[in-house]
Amino acid sequence: MSIAIAILGLGLLVLIHEAGHFFASLAVGLRPRKFYVGFPPAIVRTKRKGIEYGIGMIPLGGFVSIPGMHRPIPHDAERRFSRAVSEVPELAGPVDRVKRALEGDDLAAALAVLDELESEVRGRALSPGALAIAEKGLTELRDGLGPDAYWKAPTWKRLVAIAAGPAANIVLAIILFTFLFMSVSGRATSTVAVVYPELTQGSGVASPAKKIGLQPGDRIVLIDGVRVKANDIADTIAASEGRPMAFTVVRDGQELQLGPVSAQSVDQDGRYRLGLSLKGRGLGLIAATRRAFWVTGNVAKEIVRGLGRLVTSEGRKEVSSPIGITQASSDAVEQGTERYLWVLGLISLSLALLNLLRCYRSTAATS
Secondary structure, eight states: OHHHHHHHHHHHHHHHHHHHHHHHHHHTTOOOSEEEEEEEEEEEEEEETTEEEEEEEEEEEEEEEOSOSSOOOHHHHHHHHHHHHHHOGGGHHHHHHHHHHHHTTOHHHHHHHHHHHHHHHHTSOOOHHHHHHHHHHHHHHHHHHSTTOGGGSOHHHHHHHHHHHHHHHHHHHHHHHHHHHHHTSSEEEEEEEEEOSBSSTTOOOBOHHHHTTOOTTOEEEEETTEEOOHHHHHHHHHHTTTOOEEEEEEETTEEEEEEEEOOEEOSTTOOEEOSEEEEEEOOOHHHHHHHHHHHHHHHHHHHHHHHHGGGSHHHHHTOOOHHHHHHHHHHHHHTOHHHHHHHHHHHHHHHHHHHHHHHHHHHHHHO
């Protein structure tokens, strides 16, 4: 069940991303051809004002089709019509004329020859497979040569359309973080919310908090005999650097002595942890929104730094495959709704920044 929830959550991130592209394209006058929730085959579809809307059978995100994403080149004609030419050699003439027109950058001539090629294709006895590929090629070339092709649009329109997907993911991350700060993650308390069985998932080694018998609902009042406030607990544990610590907690109205135990460092940042999380109190809307923007900015900086480490073998180890991301999301589901929403927000932000980098490269290449 947790795997299914994780996959649906990741699908939602993709759908939000594609919806950003779609609505921004409409806003700047680029006309998408399709907008699907999920992936084909379609369960239901309809066409309005030249746009095909549909719900796909595979509920893993969605997709948007914007015409003419790149300038047509001779290879496009070769790729789409080679099978048809092998079955009907008479099609070689019109296909070659389309290729020559594209090579000579004569787009008007290419469009005229395309009409001739379409007539030839529909008048020949082609196999269903060859016909389907040829018809797709005709559509792609017409879209690429048409007046509303993406590559023909002014740079600012392309930037708006292509950057809107990542922007939608950033907005989603901020909304998720704001919700969390308003509900349970605004102000820390000294009461234990969760005790994690392991610091490293699947290690089989109990977390230090688990070893000493900490339980959800325990209120931490002393560490090594020193009274601590809610905001001091995490910093005190992190500053211990593995030194054994004893904890005094209040459980069911009685004080208990737990430990000593040593915090462990298992993450890249070297921070020492016990394997627990504390309950929080919600913030107001304005304060929660400010905190969400602050967290988004800081996480974005760390992600950008991480991209710089990809050139090293150590950095490449930090990159998760889609299976790894799904597993991490599934683990978060099992740890509770709050944890899952945090992970979903972080993945949404990562997806946004990686796509912004790709958008920059794509726009620069077509400018």
